[in-house]
Ligand SMILES: Nc1ncnc2c1ncn2[C@@H]1O[C@H](COP(=O)(O)OP(=O)(O)OP(=O)(O)O)[C@@H](O)[C@H]1O
């Protein structure tokens with residue numbers, strides 16, 4: 204027989220068995236429905252978990268970029284340092300600061316994907332109200348640009364209308380002029396400071412001398428974490444420069460239009476500035492390298508997802524295997540008849556394999572409906588999650604569509620239901636034709 | 644010798660079959676040797692429990708003997724397992740069971756085409772042949788009915804058509820009329836005998852029915868698993 208005919212015959216046999224499978228599924232509609240519901244619930248559970256994970260990663264990522272989880276503030280997408288500052292201890296403040304930051308920033312801003320850049324100075328010292336001094340970890344910033352980073356967060360479409368951040372503090376700082384400062388709320392309490400209170404900043408200059416600058420409280424700012432709040436201070440760049448007697452900055456923060464562009468743009472930035480400072484070398488660090496916790500959080504989530512996945516697959520598989528075994532028991536006579544006619548065991552179990560496959564398909568279809576209904580409900584319920592460990596604010600729960608995960612989850616579900624159909628082969632082999640003929 | 648092999652469709656040689664083990668062991672067939680020639684037909688006669696079904700199961704390769712050999716169309720099946728024999732059953736044997744044994748979720752037409760599909764025939768031929776046998780068993784008008792919507796007699800006619808459709812070397816029928824009332828049973832028997840004459844099929848059936856004995860001259864008597872034949876070679 205020519206190959207084409209063999210193939211056609213093969214397909215006809217499959218079609219025939221599929222017909223028997225489907226009709227049996229509909230004949231036992233209640234049992235089919237229950238099995239499909241279990242598997243569909245499994246699909247929906249995994250899809251929603253994936254959607255929640257997607258949301259969490261996304262939130263964690265953008266929150267790192269815009270607000271950060273350390274005293275250093277939001278990381279932006281990329282930061283540029285002098286390479287030495289990452290390798291060696293400074294002998295005096297700003298020893299490895301960046302000199303002509305304006306020029307470098309202009310170069311970086313000429314890249315299309317870059318939204319803007321901003322300089323920052325990290326400095327520390329003592330802050331005093333005359334009666335009491337406490338140590339601070341300060342951040343010298345360009346308030347307008349920092350407000351821009353918050354605007355970036357607020358413009359994120361996926362977060363639209365969900366959790367807005369306020370840039371009011373930076374606006375107040377901008378309005379207050381060069382000698383305003385923003386204090387962490389705990390610090391303000393410790394110094395009994397209010398808006399308008401005059402305070403003193405004390406620090407070491409680049410020459411090693413002690414310098415003092417008078418400042419006025421322009422507003423308050425909440426550190427990303429409570430533990431930081433007591434020592435958190437934000438001042439305009441000029442104030443920090445005057446205090447330290449420097450015109451260098453600690454780093455340049457690059458903010459992109461889209462976070463997805465981070466790694467390609469990192470390369471572009473590196474190329475742009477590599478020739479710059481003669482013997483001075485720069486390091487270009489993407490945000491995720493500045494946030495080591497991001498990887499550990501992701502690992503934890505992946506473990507949770509894998510465990511849940513294994514449990515769900517096991518439940519789907521067991522429930523479907525149970526259904527399949529019940530079906531083979533009920534249809535012993537039919538199986539025996541097919542075998543007597545001359546249909547081999549493998550072909551007979553193909554019938555059940557197809558049944559498992561159809562159950563899988565129906566489950567995915569049902570699961571998609573479940574998933575849709577659940578995520579719409581959750582996303583519109585305004586349900587708030589408690590603040591993550593160490594963070595000070597709760598956030599709105601959202602389930603993302605996680606479209607790129609769905610095909611894999613579907614495959615997993617269909618694979619386990621189909622496999623349970625294939626397992627019937629073990630049972631089918633044992634069914635004796637002669638016994639099945641007398642079976643009622 | 645080759646001449647005999649050619650004309651003999653099925654052969655049991657010194658076949659014994661036991662059920663159970665130890666004290667309760669039953670010898671269902673005791674050293675049975677018979678041959679069935681192409682185009683011939685025979686009826687198995689014997690009291691209940693004498694071994695008729697057992698003999699038909701062995702002839703149809705749906706059960707294995709404990710001793711002796713079963714040769715179908717020149718092929719010695721003794722060394723092969725039941726699943727290995729599936730293609731041989733598909734090609735050479737048609738079964739008619741006492742309780743019809745149709746696939747409940749398939750229509751009459753779909754039940755009948757089943758053996759042809761698994762033999763890999765093309766659609767055109769299948770359609771032609773199924774319609775042909777539907778006509779032979781007078782069921783053209785019922786071809787799209789499901790078994791549950793058919794009477795016992797109609798179901799058994801579908802089963803006969805299914806056994807017949809692939810032109811098998813041997814058709815086996817184990818008390819095909821036992822689940823039917825006597826009138827319908829007689830009709831079915833009439834049909835089988837008519838087909839035997841017209842289509843020259845090779846048929847072995849078992850029956851309690853005395854009518855059968857009048858119509859089929861080759862009678863195999865079976866008693867406690869032992870066979871005695873009216874005409875030793877038929
Ligand atoms: N599966 C089995 N297990 C044990 N013993 C069996 C089995 N099948 C048949 N037997 C025994 O083998 C013997 C022959 O049985 P068989 O079914 O071949 O008889 P039969 O002639 O077909 O009877 P009937 O006319 O009642 O159908 C009987 O003694 C029966 O009890």
Ligand SMILES: [Mg+2]
Nearest residue numbers: 695696697817
């Ligand atoms: Mg019997």
